[in-house]
Amino acid sequence: MDNTSTISTPSAPKKKRYKNSYKTTMRKWCWLFLGPVLIAFIIGFVWPFIWGIYLSLCKFRVVSETELVGFENYIKVFKDAGFMHAFWYTALFAVVSLVLINILAFMVALALTRGIKGSNLFRTVFFMPNLIGGIVLGYIWSMIFDGILSNFGTSILLDSKYGFWGLIILMCWQQIGYMMIIYIAGLQNIPDDMLEAAKIDGATSVQTLFKITIPNVMPSITICMFLSLTNGFKLFDQNLALTGGQPITMSPDGTIVKSTEMLALNIYTTFYGSNSGAQGTAQAKAVIFFILVAGLGLAQLAITRKKEVQQ
Amino acid sequence: MSKSRRILAMALSATMGLTMLAGCNNSGTSSTPNNTSSGNQSTPNNSGNSGDASNGKVYWLNFKPEADGTLQEIAKTYKDQKGVDVKVVTAASGSYSQTLTAEMDKSNPPTIFNVGNALGVKDWKDFALDLKGTAIANELNSDASNLYDETGKLVSIPYAMECYGIIVNKDLVEQAGHNVADIKNFETLKTVVEDIHSRASELGFDAFTSCDMDSSSSWRFTGHMINLEYFYEQKDNHWTECPATISGDYVDKFKNLYDLCVDNSISTRAELATGGHDPSQQFKDKKAAFTVQGSWEYSGIVEAGLTNVTMIPYYCGVEGEEKAGLNSGTENCWAINSKVSEADQQATMDFLVWCVTDPDTSAKLVKEFGAMPYKSAAASENAFLAAANDYANDGCYTMNWATNFQPNVDEYRNVFVSALNAYNANPSDTTWEAVKTAIVAGWATQYNAINS
Numbered sequence: 036m037d038n039t040s041t042i043s044t045p046s047a048p049k050k051k052r053y054k055n056s057y058k059t060t061m062r063k064w065c066w067l068f069l070g071p072v073l074i075a076f077i078i079g080f081v082w083p084f085i086w087g088i089y090l091s092l093c094k095f096r097v098v099s100e101t102e103l104v105g106f107e108n109y110i111k112v113f114k115d116a117g118f119m120h121a122f123w124y125t126a127l128f129a130v131v132s133l134v135l136i137n138i139l140a141f142m143v144a145l146a147l148t149r150g151i152k153g154s155n156l157f158r159t160v161f162f163m164p165n166l167i168g169g170i171v172l173g174y175i176w177s178m179i180f181d182g183i184l185s186n187f188g189t190s191i192l193l194d195s196k197y198g199f200w201g202l203i204i205l206m207c208w209q210q211i212g213y214m215m216i217i218y219i220a221g222l223q224n225i226p227d228d229m230l231e232a233a234k235i236d237g238a239t240s241v242q243t244l245f246k247i248t249i250p251n252v253m254p255s256i257t258i259c260m261f262l263s264l265t266n267g268f269k270l271f272d273q274n275l276a277l278t279g280g281q282p283i284t285m286s287p288d289g290t291i292v293k294s295t296e297m298l299a300l301n302i303y304t305t306f307y308g309s310n311s312g313a314q315g316t317a318q319a320k321a322v323i324f325f326i327l328v329a330g331l332g333l334a335q336l337a338i339t340r341k342k343e344v345q346q
Numbered sequence: 347m348s349k350s351r352r353i354l355a356m357a358l359s360a361t362m363g364l365t366m367l368a369g370c371n372n373s374g375t376s377s378t379p380n381n382t383s384s385g386n387q388s389t390p391n392n393s394g395n396s397g398d399a400s401n402g403k404v405y406w407l408n409f410k411p412e413a414d415g416t417l418q419e420i421a422k423t424y425k426d427q428k429g430v431d432v433k434v435v436t437a438a439s440g441s442y443s444q445t446l447t448a449e450m451d452k453s454n455p456p457t458i459f460n461v462g463n464a465l466g467v468k469d470w471k472d473f474a475l476d477l478k479g480t481a482i483a484n485e486l487n488s489d490a491s492n493l494y495d496e497t498g499k500l501v502s503i504p505y506a507m508e509c510y511g512i513i514v515n516k517d518l519v520e521q522a523g524h525n526v527a528d529i530k531n532f533e534t535l536k537t538v539v540e541d542i543h544s545r546a547s548e549l550g551f552d553a554f555t556s557c558d559m560d561s562s563s564s565w566r567f568t569g570h571m572i573n574l575e576y577f578y579e580q581k582d583n584h585w586t587e588c589p590a591t592i593s594g595d596y597v598d599k600f601k602n603l604y605d606l607c608v609d610n611s612i613s614t615r616a617e618l619a620t621g622g623h624d625p626s627q628q629f630k631d632k633k634a635a636f637t638v639q640g641s642w643e644y645s646g647i648v649e650a651g652l653t654n655v656t657m658i659p660y661y662c663g664v665e666g667e668e669k670a671g672l673n674s675g676t677e678n679c680w681a682i683n684s685k686v687s688e689a690d691q692q693a694t695m696d697f698l699v700w701c702v703t704d705p706d707t708s709a710k711l712v713k714e715f716g717a718m719p720y721k722s723a724a725a726s727e728n729a730f731l732a733a734a735n736d737y738a739n740d741g742c743y744t745m746n747w748a749t750n751f752q753p754n755v756d757e758y759r760n761v762f763v764s765a766l767n768a769y770n771a772n773p774s775d776t777t778w779e780a781v782k783t784a785i786v787a788g789w790a791t792q793y794n795a796i797n798s
Binding site: 181190191192193279283287 | 473616617620622757765783787788790
């Protein structure tokens, strides 16, 4: 290789030469490694995304035959009472699930890093629900909830309160184990000397938790909050399988509100459940949905990153 | 040297990229149908002069999950006999619209698909070949169930005639000391049903199977039983297109029959929202004497060993209902994709004609579908369809499938099911009023949704 001779040249500072040759090599070979990923990214994300934005401005039945209609679809979205309800319902769900999942996952992680017997077994067991698909979970939990609620002559499909808390319980059960793993990794990274110093200084366990542990696991908190927030907003399978939007109420003037329908399900039912002009409206909803989730996710990342400390 | 390496690197990454692209392409065969065929209005006929059928392929996106086995078998037979590939894909129950939308966008879209009601015609008319005067349309023995668009284009033609009503196990009714022949109206039905239900533990069977309201069963009420309401509304002047509003004059008659079924069934009202009881199996297991179902159940019932079965109309308390017949019609209709190549259209046409004229094949299909409205198709052995004919021959009025006009059907039924769930949880005038709203105001809302 020509750069071997460059490295072995005795003149000039070796380090600089090595750096230059490294740069040259990287420049030469980077496309070999970046190329496939870049192509995959363009095919799998960039192109569908651009195409999706275009479709949101069109009327179509199948995506190969479209008719441009401008911003008509977006106007329809904001006039859709069902979408606005789904938005606020999703926001409420995302906030409640974010708080509960993170607090509980952190508590479980704390408990399982104390060196108690069988920690590894517990970690595995807590993580396992995450391996089951959302649709299956939804149906299983609907049976569990209805098994209990039928004793009181009701069902999860009959009251939106049951639907909401049912979904929260399901999501906590599924997500706590996953977030717990991330928190455990963060907790194990806290330098022992720091904890020891706190102990020597006479810090109480509460002080240690808030002054040492939490600031040191901020990177884990950031990622866990990001994941649970976006997961909450994007939730689809569990929502579809557990309640499917029921109970649905209809006022005499014909307005329909699906009381437990979240944003992603609303987009899906709009796309498949309505007339041939609704596919464009559903696409416009999807674009708004993306902006919303991306915006919220990035804002949350920026805020929590500020609280991270250097070890 | 360095330049050559750079070129090599670029070439390698391009090759990898292309390999991935090739992987994305799912067309495994060399013959690619022309997806952008402009011959939308071409009408292939059986003579084969508008496309070479031997180069064509057939892809049937099947609407009836229960028929999948038979259709796969027929596809194989056709390949063996004629050498033409026939692909049959069956959409999961309740997801036909989603599957069709997705499949239509592919490079090898279905050549045969189902367009079974007014909404289907509205959505898919631009993708359907005009079947007027084609070889398959000429084989029909009746044009009563053909579906046309507003320009008079024949969008789809029926391939299975069906009927629905209340299926009765005559043996069980007799065991309880009654006779099916005595059931002539709502009052007589009520007497028999309530008597059986009150003695269920003594008899070892109940009157009705579970009236589950989960998605696998709710359509029996929100799609079928509600037909009695629509039918009586338009009895003297059948709808030819979806009306903007309905009066709901017969909603209370629907309530009569619905309450009778629910109150005298195996399951209590509280269990219905979640469902999961498998009413069909309950009937086959002789756990109930009555079930709300259709003619497509016949082969399964016979296989389960029940032979002394019949079907009776939806008696609901309407005046003169002694002259009611069964609900006859279909939503199983073939449309041929006009966007595929002419060779594929021709191959599809030839295949469909073969299905309804070949004695063995039509016999298999008739066994599966009940009856096929084609001149050369095998005769039906379905006792329920025979019962429908008997009622008609006795001068009873046949109840047409006005339910096929339900606007924005999935959404309409979702709201309807939810209202029925609330009613079942707490049966009262208020909750029934909500059911009525879902039926009547829901119709107008969904009509506006699809026509806005």
